Amino acid sequence: MQSQKKMRRFGQLFAGLGLGLAFFALGGADDEKPKFTVKEVMEKAHKGKTSLAKKATDGKATKEDLAQLLEYYQAMALQKPEKGDLGDWKKRNDALVLSTQEMIDGKKAGLAAYKKAVDCKACHTLHKGD
Numbered sequence: 406m407q408s409q410k411k412m413r414r415f416g417q418l419f420a421g422l423g424l425g426l427a428f429f430a431l432g433g434a435d436d437e438k439p440k441f442t443v444k445e446v447m448e449k450a451h452k453g454k455t456s457l458a459k460k461a462t463d464g465k466a467t468k469e470d471l472a473q474l475l476e477y478y479q480a481m482a483l484q485k486p487e488k489g490d491l492g493d494w495k496k497r498n499d500a501l502v503l504s505t506q507e508m509i510d511g512k513k514a515g516l517a518a519y520k521k522a523v524d525c526k527a528c529h530t531l532h533k534g535d
């Protein structure tokens with residue numbers, strides 16, 4: 406019967422989807438390595454006129470944008486910079502993570518703190534190699 410065949414196809418599709426999700430979850434549980442390199446974070450979160458960072462500083466980021474941004478910063482915070490003082494690097498990363506979390510939580514102070522923390526030039530001068 407035609408419709409029964411269709412049902413079976415659906416079943417297979419969902420089984421496949423479930424398996425895919427299981428693999429995805431397993432992959433996500435591996436937190437030994439940061440999910441994104443610093444370079445990837447820069448490209449995905451900071452680079453360009455329509456970046457997540459730009460949206461956030463304009464106060465236009467959605468909760469999803471901010472959650473994504475937080476994930477990038479958390480990955481960045483696990484790593485070392487190309488150069489410069491590790492204490493300073495840690496402070497800058499902590500400030501990014503904290504202020505992003507504050508924006509997610511709807512705290513007013515978050516935006517101003519974030520604008521201060523996401524200082525491209527200051528961080529590049531100290532921590533970006535050439």
Ligand code: HEC
Nearest residue numbers: 443444447451452458486487497523524525528529532533
């Ligand atoms: C907390 C420190 C920090 C802040 C803040 C920061 N950056 Fe970076 N950025 C770095 C470091 C470190 C690198 C070098 C990464 C590498 O190549 O491994 C880098 C590299 C880059 C790169 C080059 C990526 C590539 O392809 O090699 C771009 C583009 C960039 N940053 C854009 C920005 C912009 C735009 C901002 C501000 C909105 C910003 N960054 C804020 C630390 C920072």
